[in-house]
Amino acid sequence: MSPKFDAAFRAQFRDLVLWRRDVRRFRRDPIPRERIDALLEVASRAPSVGLSQPWRFVHVDSPGRRQAVIKSFTDANEHALAGYSGEKHAIYANLKLAGLKEAPVHLAVFSDDGTHTGSGLGQQTMPETLHYSVVAAIQTLWLAARADGIGMGWVSILDPKAVTRVLDVPEGWNLVAYLCLGLPAEEHLDPELERHHWEHRIDLAPLVLTR
Amino acid sequence: MSPKFDAAFRAQFRDLVLWRRDVRRFRRDPIPRERIDALLEVASRAPSVGLSQPWRFVHVDSPGRRQAVIKSFTDANEHALAGYSGEKHAIYANLKLAGLKEAPVHLAVFSDDGTHTGSGLGQQTMPETLHYSVVAAIQTLWLAARADGIGMGWVSILDPKAVTRVLDVPEGWNLVAYLCLGLPAEEHLDPELERHHWEHRIDLAPLVLTR
Numbered sequence: 001m002s003p004k005f006d007a008a009f010r011a012q013f014r015d016l017v018l019w020r021r022d023v024r025r026f027r028r029d030p031i032p033r034e035r036i037d038a039l040l041e042v043a044s045r046a047p048s049v050g051l052s053q054p055w056r057f058v059h060v061d062s063p064g065r066r067q068a069v070i071k072s073f074t075d076a077n078e079h080a081l082a083g084y085s086g087e088k089h090a091i092y093a094n095l096k097l098a099g100l101k102e103a104p105v106h107l108a109v110f111s112d113d114g115t116h117t118g119s120g121l122g123q124q125t126m127p128e129t130l131h132y133s134v135v136a137a138i139q140t141l142w143l144a145a146r147a148d149g150i151g152m153g154w155v156s157i158l159d160p161k162a163v164t165r166v167l168d169v170p171e172g173w174n175l176v177a178y179l180c181l182g183l184p185a186e187e188h189l190d191p192e193l194e195r196h197h198w199e200h201r202i203d204l205a206p207l208v209l210t211r
Numbered sequence: 212m213s214p215k216f217d218a219a220f221r222a223q224f225r226d227l228v229l230w231r232r233d234v235r236r237f238r239r240d241p242i243p244r245e246r247i248d249a250l251l252e253v254a255s256r257a258p259s260v261g262l263s264q265p266w267r268f269v270h271v272d273s274p275g276r277r278q279a280v281i282k283s284f285t286d287a288n289e290h291a292l293a294g295y296s297g298e299k300h301a302i303y304a305n306l307k308l309a310g311l312k313e314a315p316v317h318l319a320v321f322s323d324d325g326t327h328t329g330s331g332l333g334q335q336t337m338p339e340t341l342h343y344s345v346v347a348a349i350q351t352l353w354l355a356a357r358a359d360g361i362g363m364g365w366v367s368i369l370d371p372k373a374v375t376r377v378l379d380v381p382e383g384w385n386l387v388a389y390l391c392l393g394l395p396a397e398e399h400l401d402p403e404l405e406r407h408h409w410e411h412r413i414d415l416a417p418l419v420l421t422r
Contacts, residue, residue: 051410
């Protein structure tokens with residue numbers, strides 16, 4: 001029997017989407033591994049091109065490896081800061097862009113670009129859909145985590161090749177995202193980048209065309 | 212006041228994720244434009260790198276343009292079929308891979324690769340995160356649509372350059388997805404590609420490593 005979703009559920013789902021944040025301020029309380037793996041089970045029911053299921057998850061527990069990732073972030077962040085001037089430079093310098101040091105859980109998410117699962121269906125003219133499938137799993141994970149009271153942050157300010165080397169993963173795995181998870185220290189409806197005047201939400205209406 | 216999500220909501224959310232399907236069998240009933248645009252409002256609360264909000268949506272209403280997209284699909288699909296042999300060829304030939312002819316709503320989703328929104332934050336070492344942001348919006352749309360009783364299918368078997376030309380969108384817009392939406396003719400817990408023996412779900416456990 002297929003489930004029915006009523007107006008109350010839809011309102012709660014909307015709240016879930018609106019209150020999901022890119023979290024960079026974590027409490028240090030540990031999160032049991034089983035709780036994260038239960039979230040990954042839900043995430044792995046995301047759509048994937050040709051049912052290719054290319055997502056691969058790596059729990060990064062080793063302090064040495066975490067330190068190498070933090071170094072990659074610090075280097076890339078300093079380089080990025082140097083590219084801004086004036087007011088943007090001042091704002092950027094004060095932004096907290098990752099919670100790598102505090103987050104109890106580090107999770108690297110890869111696409112197995114060499115997978116034969118799905119036999120290439122749907123990928124021939126748009127091969128990027130393999131990575132897009134992994135992103136769909138990540139957004140599903142983000143929402144599932146928020147519903148479970150766990151905050152998540154996506155760190156893209158790092159050298160993906162260096163991080164991949166550090167994590168010693170099988171040949172052909174391509175880093176899609178490096179994630180931090182843990183209990184959030186704060187909860188907000190507005191994005192951190194809006195609260196700290198980096199950017200604001202733009203109106204959707206002009207972004208929807210008809211042809 | 213930040214919302215609380217209880218176990219009942221989490222169970223329903225899990226059902227939502229599990230019962231989301233890539234729909235190719237649509238009823239022809241029209242869907243009011245406002246209902247789709249309300250879903251897009253929720254989708255546009257997806258995460259985006261640096262709050263860049265690069266998603267751009269195009270309702271494809273013109274019969275001529277829809278016909279051109281169907282032609283691109285048919286060509287790409289024939290080409291893909293020719294690449295399979297034996298049992299895979301036989302199965303592929305019988306799969307229904309798109310509902311372009313029946314779906315009342317055609318929605319093309321682009322990334323505005325030239326947007327200045329977000330000022331490039333987070334994109335310097337991983338520029339692909341701009342497109343990934345659009346994918347996060349698409350997965351959010353997919354779940355919001357399913358909760359509202361609307362099925363969605365993602366058609367990647369087409370020539371993205373040809374479809375972009377046909378849709379006459381602003382310079383710098385890059386096609387991320389071509390979507391069909393409408394009331395589903397059937398509802399299933401198992402993916403169509405599994406039901407028709409193209410591929411099966413794989414166990415998650417071996418896909419989760421620790422480093």
